[in-house]
Amino acid sequence: MHWGRLHIRLHRIQSKDLTPFLHTHPFAYASLILRGGYGEQTSQDIRWYGPGSLLLRRSDFAHRLARVEPGTLTLFITWKRKDNARQLRRPEIMDPDVPWVDYPAGVYQRRLYGRVRYCKFDQFWHTAADTVEAASASTKPSIDQKTKPLTSSPARPPPRP
Numbered sequence: 001m002h003w004g005r006l007h008i009r010l011h012r013i014q015s016k017d018l019t020p021f022l023h024t025h026p027f028a029y030a031s032l033i034l035r036g037g038y039g040e041q042t043s044q045d046i047r048w049y050g051p052g053s054l055l056l057r058r059s060d061f062a063h064r065l066a067r068v069e070p071g072t073l074t075l076f077i078t079w080k081r082k083d084n085a086r087q088l089r090r091p092e093i094m095d096p097d098v099p100w101v102d103y104p105a106g107v108y109q110r111r112l113y114g115r116v117r118y119c120k121f122d123q124f125w126h127t128a129a130d131t132v133e134a135a136s137a138s139t140k141p142s143i144d145q146k147t148k149p150l151t152s153s154p155a156r157p158p159p160r161p
Contacts, residue, residue: 011076013038013068019145021088021124022062027078031055036072038065043091062089088124088141106154107135110147118155132156 001008007027013036017023022043037050041064048067049055057063105122112119117128118135125142129135132155 005080007076007078007080009076010034011074013065013072013074016066016068017064017143019064019088019124019143020091020094021141021145022064022091023089023141023143024060024062024087025057025078026059026086027080028059029055029057029076029078031057031077032075034073034075036069038069038072039067040064041066041091043089060087062087064091086141090123103149103152104154107132108149109151109155110149112144112147116150119149121149121154 005027011031016038022041031054033049033051033053033055035051037048037053039046039048040055043062046066103121107118107120109116110119110125110128111117112128117130118132119128119142120126120135120138125145125147126135126138127140127142129138
């Protein structure tokens with residue numbers, strides 16, 4: 001449920017974060033772990049939080065979920081920022097379970113959720129778009145940083161008529 005920028009929900013956390021990057025959220029939040037737990041990676045370390053843990057986070061707090069217990073459930077309360085911005089940051093130590101590649105900057109075709117889409121890469125993937133032009137203009141980071149492109153070189157825009 002939500003009232004304006006305030007949102008309250010039960011959050012079933014299914015898995016650790018797919019991106020190797022630390023990320024911020026477009027909102028400040030409080031998370032009360034009701035069941036299960038998770039390991040939260042920050043730029044300093046990884047800490048474990050279990051049932052009864054209450055985490056209060058500002059919108060500029062960068063983290064990633066490095067490990068999640070099955071059945072994790074939290075009460076998640078957010079206060080959305082007006083600019084709805086989020087950021088990705090590369091951590092000092094990369095998770096060894098996440099393969100990392102350094103592609104040349106550009107727009108690539110990727111198969112996402114059963115469709116071929118265009119995605120900009122410039123140290124990390126941006127959200128998918130239906131055209132090369134729209135992907136080039138994207139400034140929003142993608143939550144999926146693991147899906148590989150279909151080719152190893154950037155896509156070229158279609159010729160203009």
